[in-house]
Amino acid sequence: MKTTIVEVGKFVGQEVTIGAWVANKRSSGKIAFLQLRDGTGFIQGVVVKAEVDEAIFQKAKSITQETSIYVSGIVREDERSPFGFELGVTGIKVIAESVDYPITPKEHGTEFLMDHRHLWLRSKRQHAVMKIRNEIIRATYEFFNKEGFVKVDPPILTGSAPEGTSELFHTKYFDEDAYLSQSGQLYMEAAAMALGKVFSFGPTFRAEKSKTRRHLIEFWMIEPEMAFYEFEDNLSVQEAYVSYIVQSVLKNCALELNTLGRDISKLEQIKAPFPRITYDDAITFLHEKGFTEIKWGDDFGAPHETAIAESYDKPVFITHYPTSLKPFYMQPDADREEVVLCADLIAPEGYGEIIGGSERIHDMELLKQRLDQHELDSDAYKWYLELREYGSVPHSGFGLGLERTVAWISGVEHVRETIPFPRLLNRLYP
Ligand code: 4AD
Ligand code: MG
Secondary structure (H helix, E strand, O other): OEEOHHHHHHHEOOEEEEEEEEEEEEEOOOEEEEEEEOOOOEEEEEEEHHHOOHHHHHHHHHOOOOOEEEEEEEEEEOOOOOOOEEEEEEEEEEEEOOOOOOOOOOOOOHHHHHHOHHHHOOOHHHHHHHHHHHHHHHHHHHHHHHOOOEEOOOOOEEOOOOOOOOOOOEEEEOOEEEEEOOOOHHHHHHHHHHHOEEEEEEEEEOOOOOOOOOOOOEEEEEEEEEEOOOHHHHHHHHHHHHHHHHHHHHHHOHHHHHHOOOOHHHHHOOOOOOOEEEHHHHHHHHHHOOOOOOOOOOOOOHHHHHHHHOOOOOOEEEEOOEHHHOOOOEOEEOOEEEEEOEEEEEEOOOOEEEEEEEEEOOOHHHHHHHHHHOOOOOOOOHHHHHHHHOOOOOEEEEEEEHHHHHHHHHOOOOHHHOOOOOOEOOEOOO
């Protein structure tokens, strides 16, 4: 019976054949252990000299790392393995040999691994991270579909700059100037006026000269946008959504979390509601914690965010930032013009901001003023302004950075391991 590793539990006591690669091997005079992987999972194959043809045993002993094979064997339950099964090998057919595979079981430096990202992806740890990423994407679609959202795909080539003009990737669009999208938000606002509740999921680009464990040049964002939703409604969607993806990963990726050594007790606590702190209170808190240099009007850096997050065991919303720190489209607080109805969601354990969101300005005159203040060309935003001309309504939305969220849930230190082929400040290869 031809099957895959993830399915072997259905064939206990039976002989199966699996197309696999040899991830690793250990052998002695009498027995060989093959660590096998097939993309769906990892299983140990045991080759006992006394139980197989001598030719098969010799093949197992001499087989090299990443050789591809069809392996046959009897499926056995195995309590010692986290996967629960092993294969008593009865036959090996080599498909293609692999000679001098560069990534050996010894330790390699990060740059070396990044240069071999196309192969590094095969490792057990990277496999686990990619499976968790996939589960977050799956749960995202499930959550928003259940909640009555419509998936809308904004363009990647754009003429506008929602998050400020300093971090844009410029390109020519025939005779015009164009930019790679840094956020689909403005288009999602148009979509929300057509479809009510919408979400997008796509790549976004930031020409940011940041080289931190939280920054990618190309990253994937989930951007929901909701007509008639005000500030508080927006936060409710965010906490329900983040709780949903964490609980989905706990339920469906137990093996992967185990492979990564993730402390799941920390994830089990992630349930709505999430705590909130205003920017003002955050400043006071930071002063008390000894960050005496920060003053009202300054943006938070990673150490500030981490200090705030450490007081909670759930993600925390920091709300009502100074208007001067945030993009042009955010709705000012009616009682306090100097702050906006926004929130950043800060993940626990030092993973930083995973969501940025706000209520949007729906008043035409105010929006025009804000474009002027930000020195943005209102011609490029003509269509965006028209959303306020024809039946404008209060609306809100947010963007969740997928890679930071994967890093946090997986417990992986750096976002470079959370996307298949990271684009970093000094890296476009492979
Ligand atoms: O806070 P940001 O810039 O917000 C927006 O783009 C809004 N237009 C979203 C919206 O309201 N529809 O980005 C949102 C999130 C951040 O919280 C962070 O998780 C992630 O995107 N992010 C990055 N992730 C990796 N590398 C970068 N350079 C990132 N920049 C932002
Ligand atoms: Mg932000």
